[in-house]
Amino acid sequence: MSRLRVASLSRYLLYGQFSTRGCLRSHVRTVPIIVQRSPSQCRAAHTEAASSHLENVSSPIHVPLRKQLKDEAKKLKASGKKKKKNVNNQVVDGWELTVGIEIHAQLNTAKKLFSSATTSFNDEPNSHVAYFDLATPGSQPIFQKETLIPALRAALALDCKIQNVSRFDRKHYFHWDQPSGYQITQYYEPFARDGKITLHPRDGIAAEDGHGVSVGIKQIQMEQDTAKTMAQPGNVHWIDFNRTGVPLIEIITLPDIHHPATAAALVRKVQILLNAVDACVSGMEAGGLRADVNVSVRRSDDPSAPLGQRTEIKNLSSLKAVEDAIIAERDRQISVLESGGSIASETRGWSIGSTETRRLRGKEGEVDYRYMPDPDLAPVIIGDDLVSHLRSHMGELPDAEVEELIQRFELSTKDAQSLVALDGGKRVEYFWNVVGLLTERFGPNADLPQSRVKKML
Incomplete structure (x- = not known):
């Protein structure tokens, strides 16, 4: 197959249009993607798409969230099951819960991570997009060094050791919210390691954790955010590339958490700390901070036994969701093991008002993502003088x-x-x-x- 022309690639990236000549006709299924440009264009595109699908596609009935929650509560009541309050549901006799958390937080920066485009969350869609954000052929990533400052403040607030040399890697996966087909992150050599966060009873930890608990932080890495996808009726998606390349930090904890309330307390405290040092100004309520939790269980009668098979629950967007999802997944895994089954390594999802997690896909690993050093980016060198200056001005x-x-x-x-x-x-x-x-x-x-x-x- 011959290489795609630049014009063809441009039509795909910007409008979701494929050429149907040659082998593409038999192998590629066109997914209608409309790039949102302005409110008037969006309304026109939506009207046209809705009318074109009216005869063949029945529009889903929109049910308000409040009604969804009420319906879920009615179903639960009708089934005769009474949900146990979280405060009394932190432990299950005979079982030990282990939780690790990955927190993604948008940094408070004026520029994106690898382009000079302005970070934008409330402006018109696709109004702040550079060539590299769209993976335009010939464009190159240019590390914006000022994005490192809030990342360092966050790492220092979490008592991490700053690495003098860090490097960027490519994490490969294919989805329309990532035009290049890979995400740039710091998997092998992150800029910060070996931190910790101390939680006190006043932070809202579980009573079973007594006077406090210390949770280790394995590493903090910088990475780029993806585009924002907005699903529309008729299998139409609007893509806003303003968010593409916005700098993130990923905070990866050690599996030191054993109670659901303590997990939620940790996420809350990280959010407060990042806000206090001006590293992240947008919290979970605004989508600026998202949490993934890794959950496993094992029988408590043998503390020397290895940890159980873990599952990951993705994109939890509230503190209540963190606690509720962990409880639901813990109970599911215990039920499976007690019935003689085994826990699969998989990624699961959680919806507001749910009583159980749902399977999304098999768990990806290092081999699936095909991590490799990014050949277009030089190592990041962080001087001790910069770290000392930031530490002394932390407040x-x-x-x-x-x-x-x-x-x-x-x-x-x-x-x-x-x-x-x-x-x-x-x-x-x-x-x-x-x-x-x-x-x-x-x-x-x-x-x-x-x-x-x-x-x-």
Whole structure:
């Protein structure tokens, strides 16, 4: 087969159109893809696509989410099964749960990872796209070094060791949200390793974890985000390439978590830490942070036995989803093992309001992704002076700030945590401004009890 012409490749990338001459006719099934360009063009494209499929495709009936949740609750009630509250469902007698988490967070940067295009989330679709973002032939990745700064701040906040040399790799998979056919990541030599995050009872961990738990972080790697796919009626998809190439960090924990509530608490604390150091300004509620959880179980009567076969639950977008999905998958695996079955290595999904996970596909491994060093990107060299400068200008992290609020101003743990977490840190900033005004009025050695501070607030 001869090589595709640039014009043909352009029509495929931008409009989803294939040439049907020659061998492509018998081997390629055209999937209608419409690239969203402007609101008016999108409405026109949607109307045309909907009308063309009206005779052959029946449009699915849209059911509001609230009604879906109510229907699920009615079905559960009718079946006679009563869902156990999560607080009383952290352990199963005779079994040990093990969880590892991979957190993907969008970095707070002005440029994309390998192009000078502006990072954009609210602008018109496909208004900030460079040649490399579309994998246009001849375009090359150019590492934007300023994207490294928020990534380093995040790694330092998570107590990681910064690697002086890191390298980029290609992770191959084929989907229309990744035009190049591979994702650039740091699989073999990430920029940060060997961190940890300490969780306290006030963070919302399971009561079974006692006074606290330390979760190890295996590595943090930089990688690029994919395009945004928006499904439309009639097997039509709109693709917005504004998100393609947006810089991400992937935080990979060790399998040190053994209770569902503690897993959700870890994701919450990572989100607070990333926000506190200005590394990530968009949380789970806005799609800027997503979590994948790896779940396995084994019988607790033999602690020396190897960990059970793990499954991965992808793209959990809320803290409640993290806890609920882990509980559901734990119970499913226990049921399978107790009935004499075996756990398959697979990727599973979770939907809001569900009571069980669902199989998506077999679990990909290193061989499936065909990792290889990216030949177009040089190693990233990080100097110790840069790391020292960032470390010295980190400011006070949330745990230290909460402790100071409790000890100095006699605030309750709940009030101190709320003050630090609310409004993206602006609430506690206002608090310290009030404290500064009080100090100016009454002197630096003045006692500022809780009652006076609350009165000023």
